[in-house]
Amino acid sequence: MKISRRSLLTGASAAALAGCRRPDPTPAPTLTLSPTRPPADFHAGMSLAHVHSGELGYGSEPCLVTLKRLVDLGVTHISVTPFGFQAELTDTAIRFGNALDRSLPDDSLLALGVQARSVGLKILLKPHLWSNAFWRGESSRQDINPGSEAGWQSWFEAYTAFAIHYARVAEAMDASMYCVGLEYLTATKRNPGAWADVAASCRSVYGGALTYAANWWGEIDGFTDWSAYDAIGVNAYPPLSEAGNPSTEELIAGWEEHLDQLDAIRGRHKKPVLLTEAGLPALKGAAARPWDQGLDGSEDPDLQARTYEALLHTASARSWVKGIYFWKVMTDGSGSDPYIPAPETERILRRWWSTG
Secondary structure (H helix, E strand, O other): OOOOOOOOOOHHHHHHHHOOOEOOOOOOOOOOOOOOOOOOOOEEEEEEEOOOOOOOOOOOHHHHHHHHHHHHHOOOEEEEOOEEEEOOOOOOOOEEOOOOOOOOOHHHHHHHHHHHHHHOOEEEEOOEEEEHHHHHOOOOHHHOOOOOHHHHHHHHHHHHHHHHHHHHHHHHOOOOEEEEEEOOHHHHHHOOOHHHHHHHHHHOOOOOEEEEEEEOOOOOOOOOOHHHOOEEEEEEOOOOOOEOOOOHHHHHHHHHHHHHHHHHHHHHHOOOEEEEEEOOOOEOOHHHOOOOOOOOOOEOHHHHHHHHHHHHHHHHOOOOEEEEEEEEEEOOOOOOOOOOOOHHHHHHHHHHHOOO
């Protein structure tokens, strides 16, 4: 089961951005940036995606090899993503736990917790929902909508049971933070206060810090329940530059615009910020559409590397940014997904994060 987790734009917003990339065959000029080591409490994070095989996924020997490689890059935190299942967007029933995915029982998560502690990594547990509707690529979690007031009440009852289950797992695996939900844009808009109730239920079984990972587009600025959480979380895939081959300076300007928007939000709520996801496919033109996992472009690992360095540079000047989780690596270290950090990008991460 593979989940599409990019923040999606629809309708007029997508149309407005679809043609924003301009051809630019000229090599982009680059700045030489001086790495700034993050403070001790910073989440130098990587999203660790489960390979759905008991011999390759969370808690496996290949997973331990990958964890050690991440430590070599300077990673201090990993986000871990078990799944629940909702058949259709309008359903109010959610399945989860050992009976859902035999390649990902709770014991595998507990084994991963032991592995992470053995190499000095901390865990952000961040469970996701999957739906049959997502396979078609026309919808995502933001579109879940049971419709009526009674439907929403039933959905949040089911979701709370799902969230409490993994909050208990987070407590058992000694996760340092638990992400209650992510990118449920319609649920957020229709049900102010509901995510605060889910957070309160999770705190009854989990003693660590809580966050919610809001969609950078359409949800982060309208989320009303930040007072119930310890940090503002955002899955950050904003458009950074219309240029086909943007310079480091242009990429920095794109990140500055986005972080300035987050600064205004966190100022209102007096909370620190975590980029619970950030990433860019290593493809030409991706800076205009970082969320677009269906982007058709030739390989451009240098663009990915420059974009990550631009973010690291920009975030380092803002003490309220408490962490970045880049999307993603697989548990067995394999995969051809363009979001997987290219060797050029790994060198950037090592320069900025590793003390070795």
